[in-house]
Amino acid sequence: MTSTIGSTVLGYPRIGPNRELKRALESYWASDSSEAELREAARRTRTGTWRTLADAGLDSVPGNTFSFYDQVLDTAVTFGAVPSRFSALGLGPLDTYFAMARGTDSAAPLEMTKWFDTNYHYLVPEIGPDTRFLLADRTPVEQYREALELGVSTRPVLVGPVTFLLLSKPAEGAPDGFRPLDRLDDVLDAYAELLAELKDAGAEWVQLDEPAFAADRSEPELAALRKAYRRLGKVQERPRLMAAGYFGDLGEALGALASCPIEALGVDLVAGRSALDRLASLHGLHSKTLVAGLIDGRNVWRADLDRALTTAATLLGAAGEVAVSTSCSLLHVPYDVGAEAGIDPQVKSWLAFAEQKVGEVVTLGRALREGREAVADELARASEAVADRTGAERVRNHRVQARLGSLRPEHVRRADYADRRRAQEESLELPPLPTTTIGSFPQTAEVREARAAARRGDIDHAAYTRRMRDEIERVVRLQERLGLDVLVHGEPERNDMVQYFSEHMEGFVSTEAGWVQSYGSRCVRPPILFGDVARPEAITAEWATYAQRLTEKPVKGMLTGPVTILAWSFVRDDQPLADTARQVALAIRDEVRDLEAAGIRVVQVDEPALRELLPLRAAQHRDYLNWAVEAFRLATSGVAASTQIHTHLCYSEFGDVIDAIVALDADVTSIEAARSRMEVLDDLNAVGFARGVGPGVYDIHSPRVPGAEEVADLLRTALKAVPSERLWVNPDCGLKTRGYAEVETALQNMVSAAAAVRRSL
Numbered sequence: 001m002t003s004t005i006g007s008t009v010l011g012y013p014r015i016g017p018n019r020e021l022k023r024a025l026e027s028y029w030a031s032d033s034s035e036a037e038l039r040e041a042a043r044r045t046r047t048g049t050w051r052t053l054a055d056a057g058l059d060s061v062p063g064n065t066f067s068f069y070d071q072v073l074d075t076a077v078t079f080g081a082v083p084s085r086f087s088a089l090g091l092g093p094l095d096t097y098f099a100m101a102r103g104t105d106s107a108a109p110l111e112m113t114k115w116f117d118t119n120y121h122y123l124v125p126e127i128g129p130d131t132r133f134l135l136a137d138r139t140p141v142e143q144y145r146e147a148l149e150l151g152v153s154t155r156p157v158l159v160g161p162v163t164f165l166l167l168s169k170p171a172e173g174a175p176d177g178f179r180p181l182d183r184l185d186d187v188l189d190a191y192a193e194l195l196a197e198l199k200d201a202g203a204e205w206v207q208l209d210e211p212a213f214a215a216d217r218s219e220p221e222l223a224a225l226r227k228a229y230r231r232l233g234k235v236q237e238r239p240r241l242m243a244a245g246y247f248g249d250l251g252e253a254l255g256a257l258a259s260c261p262i263e264a265l266g267v268d269l270v271a272g273r274s275a276l277d278r279l280a281s282l283h284g285l286h287s288k289t290l291v292a293g294l295i296d297g298r299n300v301w302r303a304d305l306d307r308a309l310t311t312a313a314t315l316l317g318a319a320g321e322v323a324v325s326t327s328c329s330l331l332h333v334p335y336d337v338g339a340e341a342g343i344d345p346q347v348k349s350w351l352a353f354a355e356q357k358v359g360e361v362v363t364l365g366r367a368l369r370e371g372r373e374a375v376a377d378e379l380a381r382a383s384e385a386v387a388d389r390t391g392a393e394r395v396r397n398h399r400v401q402a403r404l405g406s407l408r409p410e411h412v413r414r415a416d417y418a419d420r421r422r423a424q425e426e427s428l429e430l431p432p433l434p435t436t437t438i439g440s441f442p443q444t445a446e447v448r449e450a451r452a453a454a455r456r457g458d459i460d461h462a463a464y465t466r467r468m469r470d471e472i473e474r475v476v477r478l479q480e481r482l483g484l485d486v487l488v489h490g491e492p493e494r495n496d497m498v499q500y501f502s503e504h505m506e507g508f509v510s511t512e513a514g515w516v517q518s519y520g521s522r523c524v525r526p527p528i529l530f531g532d533v534a535r536p537e538a539i540t541a542e543w544a545t546y547a548q549r550l551t552e553k554p555v556k557g558m559l560t561g562p563v564t565i566l567a568w569s570f571v572r573d574d575q576p577l578a579d580t581a582r583q584v585a586l587a588i589r590d591e592v593r594d595l596e597a598a599g600i601r602v603v604q605v606d607e608p609a610l611r612e613l614l615p616l617r618a619a620q621h622r623d624y625l626n627w628a629v630e631a632f633r634l635a636t637s638g639v640a641a642s643t644q645i646h647t648h649l650c651y652s653e654f655g656d657v658i659d660a661i662v663a664l665d666a667d668v669t670s671i672e673a674a675r676s677r678m679e680v681l682d683d684l685n686a687v688g689f690a691r692g693v694g695p696g697v698y699d700i701h702s703p704r705v706p707g708a709e710e711v712a713d714l715l716r717t718a719l720k721a722v723p724s725e726r727l728w729v730n731p732d733c734g735l736k737t738r739g740y741a742e743v744e745t746a747l748q749n750m751v752s753a754a755a756a757v758r759r760s761l
């Protein structure tokens with residue numbers, strides 16, 4: 001058994017190469033299978049992962065990377081942080097765990113939020129002064145033993161204690177000023193106990209993840225990090241400790257960790273490449289293993305192994321030992337590019353998913369240990385792929401580049417708002433408090449089936465078009481019957497708001513099995529943006545104009561914005577994201593103009609991911625927001641003053657992006673607000689927002705249908721903050737996830753509430 005890390009990855013996907021765990025979970029939740037069956041399926045995915053990683057030749061295989069739902073939830077449960085509303089349910093351990101993740105009739109689930117700047121979501125632990133920390137669950141030890149029986153001594157991976165507490169929120173009833181981090185000492189006791197048990201089971205290494213330090217952290221938070229690793233370093237009987245930070249440059253935390261009595265430090269040299277220069281002079285690193293995260297764990301491109309090796313070579317003097325790894329866990333990429341039969345072979349040859357990335361790490365490890373010659377073939381093939389991609393004609397579209405080169409300031413400026421307002425009033429003739437929806441209507445089984453049949457080739461284009469048109473007509477008639485003012489076509493043709501557009505643009509490929517976990521059993525299949533983006537022909541106009549021909553009411557065209565398309569795709573790493581954003585923006589701009597030319601007077605460009613891409617460090621916010629806002633404006637400024645531009649953001653806590661919302665300069669902005677009781681309107685007022693605003697009045701995440709009186713109350717509350725000329729009436733987004741019965745009643749109530757409030761104006 002080796003005692004060095006050598007080559008490793010920081011984590012691995014766990015949903016199963018064919019989403020076996022997803023199916024097993026959903027079948028268990030639906031009571032179609034037993035706990036024993038679920039556990040067996042889970043064991044099989046774990047075994048598969050350990051075999052894959054060990055057989056590939058990694059020197060150190062990560063352990064405990066499996067989770068039934070989420071690794072932060074696992075950490076909370078391991079250390080006993082189970083809020084009493086769940087323990088009081090009297091369920092077995094697994095069902096208590098799922099209750100925390102998904103809630104029950106009587107217990108609301110833990111809040112879910114985004115894992116740093118990824119599209120993975122974790123559950124937020126609730127920590128109070130009375131939370132009793134102890135080693136309550138020994139899954140990490142059991143899984144260590146399970147792997148050992150297969151002959152693999154893994155390196156258990158845990159969320160580190162400081163990141164765990166920083167990601168937690170104060171439990172309800174905690175006194176003012178209480179912070180979960182106040183409980184560090186108690187948490188450390190529990191971690192120390194787990195370390196001792198892992199040592200006892202035979203573990204040589206443990207990896208503690210501290211990605212929270214890739215974001216800005218205060219002095220007391222850095223002090224907590226030092227304290228934690230001094231303390232854990234001094235535990236008598238423990239495995240060797242590797243602390244890993246990723247998703248960026250750890251900044252000052254790097255020095256803090258290097259000074260602690262631990263044995264290895266994992267650094268992200270892709271997103272955090274800026275740390276490279278400081279590593280050579282880092283005190284304390286000479287006695288440690290530096291685990292160099294050289295292979296991008298967040299993106300799907302084959303690595304330039306030569307360049308990575310050169311980087312690794314420069315580090316040799318900086319640390320006691322240098323090991324190679326991925327920049328972060330491979331949780332964020334799909335399993336195997338080999339499973340993709342449909343991707344163009346040339347583009348496919350540029351890609352590396354989790355399995356291929358493991359191979360890259362193994363190659364790097366051998367090159368470091370045995371010299372470049374030992375892996376000369378692999379290095380040559382990697383260089384060829386990189387050169388092929390760099391030189392490929394299909395990555396470049398000269399027309400797109402020429403267009404970008406000729407952009408001028410007027411391309412991101414619309415007419416004065418006052419003029420737009422007047423022109424739009426004339427064109428649309430809407431009542432005060434106009435009612436509308438966010439775009440999608442329930443996606444019925446028939447709609448999904450029609451899309452699937454068209455994909456399989458079971459029905460021809462004409463038949464597919466007929467079915468979609470029937471659906472659109474139904475949705476339009478329903479909206480007319482309900483009395484909505486601005487209608488939508490309902491988006492029946494869209495599988496997903498990003499994939500749909502990527503499939504109709506040049507520069508993207510889609511995968512067949514490229515699933516990535518988003519949360520729990522939910523996976524997404526991000527498109528891969530590999531080249532200059534262009535839109536060969538109008539994408540949505542045929543559906544929107546069909547809807548418009550059916551009605552006198554204005555139909556709102558529905559598009560996804562450039563930032564959201566980037567955020568939910570794998571993007572190129574060979575040019576700045578801002579440049580890619582501009583290309584996508586130009587394609588959307590053409591689409592907006594085509595809609596206008598076809599007689600559509602209102603166009604909504606959704607940007608729910610605007611806040612998601614916000615960099616972790618405040619110093620980079622301004623630059624990001626500048627190009628993100630510019631991309632939106634580029635997409636939406638190509639139309640006449642009379643064309644009304646809407647945008648939709650899925651959230652209401654704008655935080656650091658609030659000024660950017662103003663700068664988008666949309667005529668109408670719809671936001672989620674049903675749950676936050678309209679408070680966001682005051683925040684918008686505070687930054688001088690003076691455009692139309694539609695705070696959601698119906699919380700679509702809940703099956704509960706609000707009554708008309710309740711909605712009217714919300715509108716009256718909103719009217720205290722927003723004058724009636726600016727207030728729009730709409731639900732939160734997500735109608736497509738609900739059934740028609742609820743949606744009809746809810747919209748009915750919403751329309752009558754708007755009418756009632758209008759009468760009293």
Ligand code: GLN
Nearest residue numbers: 438439440606608733734
């Ligand atoms: N127009 C989209 C819809 O209604 C918006 C979805 C979103 O913002 N997430 O589904």
Ligand code: ZN
Nearest residue numbers: 608649650733
């Ligand atoms: Zn939304």
